[in-house]
Amino acid sequence: xxxxxxxxxxxxxxxxxxxxxxxxxxxxxxxxxxxxxxxxxxxxxxxxxxxxxxxxxxxxxxxxxxxxxxxxxxxxxxxxxxxxxxxxxxxxxxxx
Amino acid sequence: xxxxxxxxxxxxxxxxxxxxxxxxxxxxxxxxxxxxxxxxxxxxxxxxxxxxxxxxxxxxxxxxxxxxxxxxxxxxxxxxxxxxxxxxxxxxxxxxxxxxxxxxxxxxxxxxxxxxxxxxxxxxxxxxxxxxxxxxxxxxxxxxxxxxxxxxxxxxxxxxxxxxxxxxxxxxxxxxxxxxxxxxxxxxxxxxxxxxxxxxxxxxxxxxxxxxxxxxxxxxxxxxxxxxxxxxxxxxxxxxxxxxxxxxxxxxxxxxxxxxxxxxxxxxxxxxxxxxxxxxxxxxxxxxxxxxxxxxxxxxxxxxxxxxxxxxxxxxxxxxxxxxxxxxxxxxxxxxxxxxxxxxxxxxxxxxxxxxxxxxxxxxxxxxxxxxxxxxxxxxxxxxxxxxxxxxxxxxxxxxxxxxxxxxxxxxxxxxxxxxxxxxxxxxxxxxxxxxxxxxxxxx
Numbered sequence: 001x002x003x004x005x006x007x008x009x010x011x012x013x014x015x016x017x018x019x020x021x022x023x024x025x026x027x028x029x030x031x032x033x034x035x036x037x038x039x040x041x042x043x044x045x046x047x048x049x050x051x052x053x054x055x056x057x058x059x060x061x062x063x064x065x066x067x068x069x070x071x072x073x074x075x076x077x078x079x080x081x082x083x084x085x086x087x088x089x090x091x092x093x094x095x096x
Numbered sequence: 097x098x099x100x101x102x103x104x105x106x107x108x109x110x111x112x113x114x115x116x117x118x119x120x121x122x123x124x125x126x127x128x129x130x131x132x133x134x135x136x137x138x139x140x141x142x143x144x145x146x147x148x149x150x151x152x153x154x155x156x157x158x159x160x161x162x163x164x165x166x167x168x169x170x171x172x173x174x175x176x177x178x179x180x181x182x183x184x185x186x187x188x189x190x191x192x193x194x195x196x197x198x199x200x201x202x203x204x205x206x207x208x209x210x211x212x213x214x215x216x217x218x219x220x221x222x223x224x225x226x227x228x229x230x231x232x233x234x235x236x237x238x239x240x241x242x243x244x245x246x247x248x249x250x251x252x253x254x255x256x257x258x259x260x261x262x263x264x265x266x267x268x269x270x271x272x273x274x275x276x277x278x279x280x281x282x283x284x285x286x287x288x289x290x291x292x293x294x295x296x297x298x299x300x301x302x303x304x305x306x307x308x309x310x311x312x313x314x315x316x317x318x319x320x321x322x323x324x325x326x327x328x329x330x331x332x333x334x335x336x337x338x339x340x341x342x343x344x345x346x347x348x349x350x351x352x353x354x355x356x357x358x359x360x361x362x363x364x365x366x367x368x369x370x371x372x373x374x375x376x377x378x379x380x381x382x383x384x385x386x387x388x389x390x391x392x393x394x395x396x397x398x399x400x401x402x403x404x405x406x407x408x409x410x411x412x413x414x415x416x417x418x419x420x421x422x423x424x425x426x427x428x429x430x431x432x433x434x435x436x437x438x439x440x441x442x443x444x445x446x447x448x449x450x451x452x453x454x455x456x457x458x459x460x461x462x463x464x465x466x467x468x469x470x471x472x473x474x475x476x477x478x479x480x481x482x483x484x485x486x487x488x489x490x491x492x493x494x495x496x497x498x499x500x501x502x503x504x505x506x507x508x509x510x511x512x513x514x515x516x517x518x519x520x521x522x523x524x525x526x527x528x529x530x531x532x533x534x535x536x537x538x539x540x
Contacts, residue, residue, distance in 0.1 A: 002125075010129050017132030018197065021169070032124075043226065054137065054265065061199045061224035062132070064190075083124045091130040 001072060002080055008070040009081070016065035019090045020054040029056050031063060033084040037075075039068035047085070059088040136171040137265060139164065140198035143174075144218065145183045145205035153302070154247065156206060156216055159254035160261065162300065163272045166524060167262060168499065168517035173198050185219070185237060190227045199223055200238070202261060209244060216250070217242040218257050220264055238264050251302060271495045274299045275539040276502060277307070277317040277326050278513060282531035284311060294328055296343055299495075299538070301513060301526035308341050308348060318361050319539040326537070327351065327361035327370055338372055352385060354392065362405045362414065371395070371405040371414055382416055382429065395429055396436070404448055405429075409455045415439065417447040426460055440473065442480040448491060451475075452498035453540065457518055459483075459492040459501050470503050472518055483520045491535045502536045 030048035035041060044063045049056050063086070071078040141164070147155045157174070164170040179192040182203050204218035218241060225236035241260060243253045255272040262270030280293040294308040294317055308314065312331040319326055320340075327340045338352040338361045352358040356375035363370060368387060373380045382395040382402050396402045400420035407414045413430040420427070420436075423444040428437045440446040445463035452459070455475065462471040467487025473480045488506040495502065498518070505514045507525070511532040514525050 006125070006127055010127055010131075014129055014131040017129065018135035018138055018199065019132040020137060021134060044224075053267075057199065057222060057224065058132075064224045064227075065194050067194060080125060085124050085126045087126070087128045088132075089128065089130050090132060093131070094133045 001077055005070060005072055005077075005081065009066075009084070012066040012069055013062050013086070017062035017088070018058055019093050020052075020058055023052055023055050023090055025089070025091045025093070027052055027055055028087055028089040029059050031059060031084075031086045031088070033063055033086055035069055035071070035081050035084065037078065039071040039078075039081075041067035041069065050088075055088075055090065059086075062088075135197075136169055138171045138173065138197040138199050139261070140173045140178050140196075140201040140223075142178065142181050142183070142201065142203040144203070144216070145207075147206045150206065150247075150250065154250040156204070156218065156250065156254040156257060157202070159251055160202060160218075160258045163255060163258035163270070164261065166300070166500070166515060166522065167270065167272075168519065168522035169262070169266060171197065185221060185232055185234070188221070188223070188232055189230050190223065190232060191230050193223050200261075200265065202257075206250075212246045213244060214247065214250065215242055215244045216253050216257070220261050251298065255298065269497055271299055271497050271500065271538075274496050275319075275323065276301075276513070276536055277319060277539070278504070278536040279314050279317065279328075279534045280304075280531050281534065294326065294341065296326070307343050307346070308339075316360050316535055317537045318363055319537050320363050321365055321367045321540050323539045327363065329359045329361065338370065351387070352392075354383070360404050362407055364407050365409055365411045371407065373403045373405070382414075395434075402427075406450050408451055409453055415449045415451060415458065417449065426458070439478075440480075442471075442473075446471075450493050450501075452494045452518070453496060454498040457494070457498065459494060459518075461490060461492060470501060470516060472501070481520065483516045483518075484514075484523070486514075489514075491537075493536055493538045495538050496540050502538050504534055504536055 027050040029050035032045040032047050034043045041064055044060050046056055071081055141157050141161045143157045161172050164172050179196055182188045201221050201223055206214055206216050209215050220238040222236050226233050245253050258272040259270035275296055276299055277296050280295045282291045284291045292310045292314045293306045294314055295304045296307045297304040310332055315329040317326050317328040325340050325342050329336050330339050337358050339348055339350050341348045354374040354376045358374045360373040361370050369384050371384050374383050379399055380401045380403050382405050383392055385392045400418050402416055402418045404417040405414045413428050415426055415428050417424050418427050424447045426440040426446050426449045428439050443464055446460050448461040450459050458473045460471055461468055468489050469482055470484040470489050470492040471482045486505045490504045492501050492503040501516050505512055512525055513533055513536050516523050
């Protein structure tokens with residue numbers, strides 16, 4: 001169940017992630033996300049920069065744009081997703 | 097408090113905080129995302145409040161939109177593509193933007209502050225910089241700038257805003273305030289005697305003005321590195337010679353007086369020397385003149401035609417066109433060793449080489465069975481790519497930020513200027529004057 005929703009959350013954020021052109025696929029940034037009970041994204045904090053400001057900002061924007069995130073309807077199961085540590089690496093990027 | 101006790105307290109605090117971190121990292125779910133979509137930077141441009149009173153070609157938002165579109169780095173969204181049209185930070189409702197692409201937004205206002213005086217105010221805002229309720233925090237503002245100018249200067253201010261947006265987001269300078277020069281040929285009193293003008297204009301072709309005029313041909317304008325002077329070839333005297341015009345004063349001076357044809361001037365990156373071509377000994381050969389001492393030295397010899405020199409950004413070598421191998425190809429001459437090395441091998445006709453200011457690219461004119469088109473060659477990998485398919489192109493020149501290439505082209509019977517991005521993604525035609533436009537050059 002947790003794995004299923006992990007997948008749904010990643011899919012939702014990935015759909016909104018517009019990766020700037022010319023960014024190296026070896027870069028990565030890490031975000032700390034707090035999620036409200038309805039799946040709404042309350043805060044997004046950059047805890048590790050990729051070194052590329054545009055990539056960091058595209059990652060943060062993707063998370064906010066994906067709000068509300070898909071959560072299990074069961075309250076206890078949803079509580080697991082209250083705080084997320086998300087690493088974003090532009091390794092498999094679709095060319096638009 | 098004793099030292100002993102305070103040490104114990106510190107110890108206890110350390111344990112508690114370590115414990116706290118351990119708990120929270122256990123509770124926190126870790127995820128990794130590797131999939132997204134490649135995109136130019138998505139940016140919203142809102143019509144500035146008050147600019148509707150101005151003519152379309154003076155409306156800041158339109159000019160900024162055109163500039164950012166021309167740059168090839170942005171996806172621009174405007175008008176009905178936006179969920180709302182904010183004029184200030186407080187007007188933005190963050191949640192309304194979630195289903196939309198833009199990540200950044202430009203808005204502002206234009207208001208008259210006196211006779212022919214306007215204050216233009218514009219802000220660049222990151223739409224995703226946290227939120228307070230449904231509003232953006234003040235830290236979302238990347239910049240807020242205002243300029244007070246007269247109506248004539250409104251385009252300049254808009255270009256400045258575009259440069260501000262470009263450099264704030266991309267960390268490299270924009271080209272929107274740069275100038276171009278070109279030769280304009282217009283009908284004269286008789287059809288056989290046209291008028292020639294050396295024209296200086298904004299990078300987008302607006303605000304053209306004449307820097308030199310003649311009833312004899314002018315060719316090959318080249319900007320000095322400081323952007324104050326243009327070297328060019330004039331047929332004013334019986335044989336073509338090289339002149340320099342100071343565009344601030346209009347003062348004209350002749351530079352070369354070698355026998356035969358003199359042409360194709362190219363500035364050294366320090367502005368002290370001009371490389372050029374002379375046929376004083378028969379075939380066209382490369383020379384350099386020291387502008388201070390007027391001393392001329394010859395670089396190449398032999399029977400081949402050597403022409404169109406252009407310095408590498410480090411000034412240690414230059415590239416040029418030569419037929420020494422049969423057809424025209426690009427070669428590199430190194431000053432220290434006096435050695436010549438061939439650079440192009442694709443096809444049997446490559447000419448008019450121009451090096452990007454960052455030294456990474458060479459643009460050139462490539463002829464194949466279809467005609468003359470603009471190509472680029474990566475100077476690190478030698479990878480060669482055709483960028484245009486107009487088949488009647490000439491004189492490709494790099495923009496000061498190495499992202500764009502300006503060239504002359506034909507549509508029907510008209511000669512026009514066009515821009516292509518170095519990745520080949522952006523193609524645009526610049527607004528045309530009456531007459532034929534030839535041989536553009538982009539200021540540094």
